[in-house]
Amino acid sequence: MLEQIEGSQAVAKAIALCRPEVICAYPITPQTHIVEGCAEMIRTGAIQNCEFINVESEFAALSVAIGSSAAGARTYTATASQGLLFMAEAVYNVAGLGLPIVMTIGNRAIGAPINIWNDHSDSMALRDAGWIQLHAETNQEAADLHIQAFKLAERLSAPVMVCMDGFILTHAYERIEIPDQAQVDAFLPPYQPRQILDPADPYTIGAMVGPEAFMEVRYLAHDKLLQALSVIPEIQQEFKDIFGRESGGLFHGYRMEDAETVVVTMGSVAGTVKDLVDELREDGAKVGVITLCSYRPFPLDGLRRALQGAAKVIVLEKSLALGFGGVLAADVRTALHGRDTHIHTVIAGLGGRPITRKSLARMFARVERGDLKDPHFLDLDLDIVRREIDNQRSQITAGPIAENILREIGPCGPKAV
Amino acid sequence: MVSAAEMLSVAAFLEGYHAQAFPSFGSERMGAPVVAFCRLDNKEIRLREPVMTPDALIVQDPTLLHQVDLFNGLDTRGYLLINTRRSYRDLGLGDYVKKFPPHHISTVAATEWALEYVGRPLPNVALLGAFAAMTRRVTLESVVAAVRQKFPGKLGDGNAAAAAKAYDSIRTN
Numbered sequence: 001m002l003e004q005i006e007g008s009q010a011v012a013k014a015i016a017l018c019r020p021e022v023i024c025a026y027p028i029t030p031q032t033h034i035v036e037g038c039a040e041m042i043r044t045g046a047i048q049n050c051e052f053i054n055v056e057s058e059f060a061a062l063s064v065a066i067g068s069s070a071a072g073a074r075t076y077t078a079t080a081s082q083g084l085l086f087m088a089e090a091v092y093n094v095a096g097l098g099l100p101i102v103m104t105i106g107n108r109a110i111g112a113p114i115n116i117w118n119d120h121s122d123s124m125a126l127r128d129a130g131w132i133q134l135h136a137e138t139n140q141e142a143a144d145l146h147i148q149a150f151k152l153a154e155r156l157s158a159p160v161m162v163c164m165d166g167f168i169l170t171h172a173y174e175r176i177e178i179p180d181q182a183q184v185d186a187f188l189p190p191y192q193p194r195q196i197l198d199p200a201d202p203y204t205i206g207a208m209v210g211p212e213a214f215m216e217v218r219y220l221a222h223d224k225l226l227q228a229l230s231v232i233p234e235i236q237q238e239f240k241d242i243f244g245r246e247s248g249g250l251f252h253g254y255r256m257e258d259a260e261t262v263v264v265t266m267g268s269v270a271g272t273v274k275d276l277v278d279e280l281r282e283d284g285a286k287v288g289v290i291t292l293c294s295y296r297p298f299p300l301d302g303l304r305r306a307l308q309g310a311a312k313v314i315v316l317e318k319s320l321a322l323g324f325g326g327v328l329a330a331d332v333r334t335a336l337h338g339r340d341t342h343i344h345t346v347i348a349g350l351g352g353r354p355i356t357r358k359s360l361a362r363m364f365a366r367v368e369r370g371d372l373k374d375p376h377f378l379d380l381d382l383d384i385v386r387r388e389i390d391n392q393r394s395q396i397t398a399g400p401i402a403e404n405i406l407r408e409i410g411p412c413g414p415k416a417v
Numbered sequence: 418m419v420s421a422a423e424m425l426s427v428a429a430f431l432e433g434y435h436a437q438a439f440p441s442f443g444s445e446r447m448g449a450p451v452v453a454f455c456r457l458d459n460k461e462i463r464l465r466e467p468v469m470t471p472d473a474l475i476v477q478d479p480t481l482l483h484q485v486d487l488f489n490g491l492d493t494r495g496y497l498l499i500n501t502r503r504s505y506r507d508l509g510l511g512d513y514v515k516k517f518p519p520h521h522i523s524t525v526a527a528t529e530w531a532l533e534y535v536g537r538p539l540p541n542v543a544l545l546g547a548f549a550a551m552t553r554r555v556t557l558e559s560v561v562a563a564v565r566q567k568f569p570g571k572l573g574d575g576n577a578a579a580a581a582k583a584y585d586s587i588r589t590n
Contacts, residue, residue, distance in 0.1 A: 004430035006423070138463075168465050171419075173426045173438040271463030356466040 007139035012037025014143040017184040022068035024053035028083040030166035031106035058083040062090035069099040078104035095130025100153030113402040117352020119318040133296040144247035250299040259288030265316040345375035421541035422453035427563035535575035546580030550587035
């Protein structure tokens with residue numbers, strides 16, 4: 001049924017349709033509305049045969065999820081930002097044990113300085129933990145990806161993070177087609193665990209593995225994610241067959257026919273980029289967009305093929321590897337290794353800084369003129385940055401940087417979004 | 418304010434629009450300034466940037482008028498609705514509002530009506546009633562339906578009455 005609904009509530013409804021058996025989560029902005037929605041549906045009986053387990057922290061949330069998943073229950077949790085970091089040890093364990101847990105990440109910056117707004121630092125920090133990471137472009141896709149995620153996780157016996165931009169998606173109301181139960185039941189079979197902890201038939205999961213076997217076990221975990229490169233498009237097609245919608249897959253191309261300049265990006269900002277690309281196309285520019293849905297596994301070969309005709313690639317990302325540069329950009333450079341494509345890194349939207357068409361258009365113009373420095377930081381106030389660098393250099397007791405910058409900027413109203 | 422944008426998007430959805438509502442939180446505490454946005458269109462809305470040049474601005478808390486640059490980006494061909502009993506001159510807006518077409522600016526005593534009909538100082542629903550009357554982009558019926566969806570039962574009745582009161586006050590003005 002078509003509904004005008006908050007992204008978080010749509011995701012909660014999608015989770016409910018997947019017939020989860022255990023949900024355990026600890027609330028953290030901007031994920032809270034999702035788990036509140038799930039808890040409410042369990043209370044009212046809208047989700048049957050499911051236990052919501054209250055826990056004292058994110059570390060406990062994922063640890064409980066490990067137990068319930070290993071005991072054969074379809075298990076869901078959600079977190080964001082520091083919450084994901086707090087459960088980091090368990091994040092690796094889930095993947096190492098091959099447990100098909102689905103977890104939503106309401107993408108949010110990581111402190112310090114504390115910041116509740118959106119960027120991709122959190123899921124990026126755990127990108128190599130062995131989880132499949134899918135990024136939603138819209139709330140429709142966020143809802144759909146969760147339904148796909150359980151199928152994907154259980155087919156491969158591997159965990160899946162569904163990443164959706166905090167606030168921009170989690171708190172946005174828009175029209176979403178909420179599937180009906182019969183469709184989801186037809187798409188998603190009951191969970192058949194590949195391994196199960198059963199007191200009646202005991203065996204060990206999680207044994208210590210020494211140098212004699214660790215490489216092989218790790219290689220198999222890597223191989224499992226590489227298998228996902230073919231399973232993800234299969235599931236995308238199976239989803240389309242039942243629901244009639246294009247959702248998920250490895251990546252989506254937009255106006256890629258004859259595109260000479262291509263933006264590669266992830267998440268909700270793709271919508272803004274598409275609007276701008278339409279404008280630029282009207283002026284005759286040959287531009288296109290690729291929105292990555294699967295960040296892990298990373299579709300190196302697919303991306304290399306899709307970018308064959310591109311002379312310039314702009315990687316627009318909401319993440320920054322301190323002391324290195326763009327995170328996604330490094331992956332894209334690997335995909336395009338050996339080609340003479342001009343690759344630009346554009347870091348944008350950190351800590352919720354709005355990414356506007358106006359700023360993107362200015363950046364595009366500089367790319368076309370060939371005078372964009374790499375990496376480029378969209379809308380960075382260089383004057384303030386330079387003054388603070390001087391300040392820190394000139395006095396040993398210069399004080400805390402974040403607070404100095406806040407003083408420079410002055411009282412900041414809600415319009416300073 | 419966030420609920421108002423959400424309910425406006427639901428009202429618009431009920432009339433067949435594509436609608437997108439989203440908040441921008443200043444900080445996570447009660448009383449902090451909050452901006453919420455709503456876009457209406459006849460096609461899919463892909464844009465995710467904040468609304469920087471609104472066609473209409475609803476000011477729920479007039480004490481913010483001179484603390485924050487509220488009118489930055491508001492076109493004087495647009496609409497301005499302020500929750501207050503005071504005059505534009507009193508608010509220091511005497512010259513500013515002269516730039517707008519006469520039926521594009523309004524003040525309503527939304528907080529008082531909320532107190533009267535709902536019993537709590539939550540003016541957002543009354544403001545939506547006034548907004549519907551002023552802009553005619555959505556009907557009062559759709560606003561009321563959206564409000565009842567958000568607040569079922571008695572709370573919905575009170576809010577619906579406050580919205581109707583505000584709607585009538587603009588229409589008879």
